[in-house]
Amino acid sequence: MYSKKKNEQERNTKTNSINKIALRIKNHFQKNEMKFAWYLLIPVLSFFLILNVIPTLWMIGLSFYKYSLISAAGPKFVGIKNFIDILSNNVIWNSFSKTFLFVLMGVGIQTILGILLGFLFWNSDRLPGRRFALTFLFTPMIIAPVAAGTYFKLIYDPTLGIGNYFIKSFFGLVVNFLGDASYAFFSVLLVDIWMWTPFMILMTLAALGSVPEAELEAAEVDNLPWLKRLRYVILPHSKFIIMLGILLRTIESFKTMDLIYTMTSGGPGNATELIAIKLFREAFASFNMGESAALALITLLSAIAFTSIYLFILQYKEKKV
Amino acid sequence: MAIIRIEKLRKEFKEVVAVNDLTLDFEDSKITCLLGPSGCGKTTLLRMIAGLEKMTSGNIYFNDIKINDLPPRKRNVGMVFQYPVVYRGIDVYHNIELPLLKEGLSSKERKKRIYDVAEMVGIENSLKKNINQLDNATKQFVAVAREIARQPEILLFDEPITNVDANSKLQFKHAFKELTKQLKQTIIYVTHDQTEAMSFADKIALMNDGKIIQYDSPRKLYNEPETTFGGWFLGNPGMNFITQPCQKEDGQFKIKSDQFARTVILKKRRNIKGKVKIGIRPEYIKVSNEKLPYGIKSEIKRKSITIGGQYLLTIQRGDIIVKAKIPHKKGLGLSKNIWVEFPLDRITVFDNGNRIKEKLQYRE
Known part of the structure; x- marks a missing residue:
């Protein structure tokens, strides 16, 4: 006790x-x-x-x-010599233009496909096979780019690839997707689109999920035409999340390296040499650290400029509304 | 404009029965309030009428035409939601105009209709304002104006003032009362606020647990509740209930209780299962310092003032406590010597939760 x-x-x-x-x-x-x-x-x-x-x-x-x-x-x-060298180098300009094309086309197509598929799966709880389809669609996004690159390198292979097997069976042709300069860029772009469209679907679904149910119902009761519903009900609520998705994809797309490096290492020639690959080669193949640092700085500034213009447009439009 | 008839309407959400086999006729060009506590199924019923919710079973008729499978856009109903629904990025004028664009009206006709409605609702000065600049209450007025401008046959209101501030609520109530005088539509107004229902409705459908407990005029609903639930739910505070034993003697049911100065009887009633509930509203209880002819000496336990300046008294009569509402009277403090009387003509008797139509009488 x-x-x-x-x-x-x-x-x-x-x-x-x-x-x-x-x-x-x-x-x-x-x-x-x-x-x-x-x-x-x-x-x-x-x-x-x-x-x-x-x-x-x-x-x-x-x-x-x-x-x-x-x-x-x-x-x-050496002062600004590295910058002068870079800006007077046609190969680098070529890399820049390829990068911009890659970003514009890649993000553009991913956005369009993502939005379309997002709308398809929106409020589709009763759609048969929805869960399976979504899992299937989201898989590419979770695969490591290096793995995806290797996987597609095999598919694209002119002798062993399953892609070429089908093309050959149907059309009697063999396409050297990654070895031919005229196909290589679009072939890697296609893989990027395959990988990242699910991200835009996800963003679209999140954006559409933020549209208040009552507003959609009111538009239905008011019998608003579909385009008007899109403009006055869906977009005002969903545009920010979709825009954020585009912004994130733009930044990521600018930095694409591992996926392409695994498939083509920037080749054939410099057909798929985006700025990130050029940068990597400059730094870790040629070991020109000064020049590669200058190139990295220019890339960083370009990406900042790109996104700033984009954010400015977004904010300007919001102020106008 | 339209008679709405629901027939054995039922809605189940998995195991929960939200609307339980309801049959009701909503009167043409009248305001019917669906009143009841939260979760009683009133909004679900409204949404089924609008077509926003699929029924599990039953039928809905507009002017004797079955509209079960008709999508909301084809039902010719207008609906104002709990949360102010406005179309973003445009001004008030265009918000009201948007649904009218499909109606085939000329721009002149549209303009006239919009200005008329805006004046009716009291937002004529806000027509040029961007919707984002408005407060919640004004946005809700815009939503009301938009639905009225469409001139649908049926107008549905789903607790439209729940999400506006207290001052705007009063303003809205006043404006809505004025507005409904001018409208010819059949209106269904969902609310859990009895004062709203009492002030707007021609008829009230009192709901609980997915069922309509009573469908009557506000006055009748208040004075003659069919169930104890109706007595309890309406009024602030609700009816006082006192359970009393009831015995049959000489073909009459006799209630011998210390709550009455004399024995009270039910003359005509044929059958009562042992006990009855006596219900009386707080404002009908007579309270006085002086002796009342049928009063009983009681004690005021608590006294508080209510909105409107009335006193709310907590009175103990024997071992029973009742609430009484009385006008402001001097000299009626906390006292053990007051007289309280339950006027028999104001008493409602319930047997097994249901009202007995007969009134109590003192035994001669």
Whole structure:
């Protein structure tokens, strides 16, 4: 009996002291709210600083130097020479134009297909096989780009590929999808579309899910024509999520490297050499770190410009509404 | 404009029966309120009439034409939702105009109709304003105007003022009352607010658990509730109920209770199962400092003031507590010596939850 009481007393004393410490911490942070906020931010800020800010600043600095990893000479300050070299290099301009074409066509087609398929699956709970179809459609998105690249490289193969097997059976032709410069770009673009259309379907479904049911019902009761429903009910609610999807895809598309590198390594010639591949080759094949840093900076600025124009249009339109 | 008839209408959501085999005629060109607590099936019923919800079984007729499978757009109904539904990105004028574009009206006719309706609803000064600039209450007025402008045969309102602030609610109630005087449509108005139902409706369908408990005029519903639920649900606070034993003596049912100064009887009633419930509304209870002829000495336990300046008294009569509502009277404080009387003509007697049509009488 006595020991029970003693135990209870000890427990109470412990709880009280824990409570006192907790209270002291609470009071301390209540007095220094700003400090507390900063303490909470420290982990994320450190990560941001170490993984983003320092490498970016390093890259900016490096872009003004001539520095090769395979040369015995150390880094040499050359001013804006790297940038001049890049901007006067036709191959790089070609890479840029290919990248823009890849982004515009890829994201454009993914958006159109994504929206169409999104509408098809919207409110389609009773559609037979819906779950299977959606799982099937979303699979490409979760495959690693390297795996998808390898997979399609096999499909496209002129001698062993199943794609060519069917083409040969139906049309008696053999198409060298990845080896022929006139097909290679569109062949890799097709894989990118296959991979990322599900993402746009997902975004469209999320966007359409944000349209209030009552507004759709009101439009139905009011007998609004379909286009008017789209313009005045569906789009005002869903456009932001769809636009966000396009924005994310644009940024990602700009950086496409692994998928194409696995399939063509940028070839044949430089038919599929997008800017990210050019950058990779410059840095890790030619080891020109200065020039590749300058190219990376230009790519970064282009992507920022691209998305800024896009966001500006979006905000401008919103203000007008 | 249209007579709506529902026949054995039923809606089940898995195991839940939301609307339970309802049969009812909604009167032509009248306002019927569907009143009941949340989850009683009133909105589901309204949505089935609009065509937004498929019925599990039963039929709906508009002017004797079965419309079970007709899509909402072909039913010629207008509907105002709980949440103010407006079309985004356009001004008020175009919001009202949008559904009219398919009606084959000339722009002049459309303009006249829009201005007439806007004036009727009281939003004529907001016609040029963008919809995004409006507060919730005005948006709801726009939604009402849009539906009225279409001139459908039936207008359905699904708790339209639930999502507007208190001041706008009053404004809306007043405007709606004025508006309905000018409308000729058959209107069904869903609400859980009895004051709304009491002030707008020509008839009220009181609902509970997917069933219509009573379908009557507001006055009758209030004064002659068919069930104890009706007595309890209507009024603020609802009816007082006192359960009393009832004995048959000399062909009459006698209620001997210390709640009455004398024995009370039910002369005509043939059968009662042991006990009855006596219901009386708080405002019908007589309370006085002076002796009342049929009063009983009681004690005021609590006194509070209600909206409108009336006193709400909590009175103890023996071991029973009742609520009484009285006009402001001086000198009626918390006291043990007050006289309380239940006027027999104001009492409703319930047997097994259902109203007995006969009134109580004092035994001679």
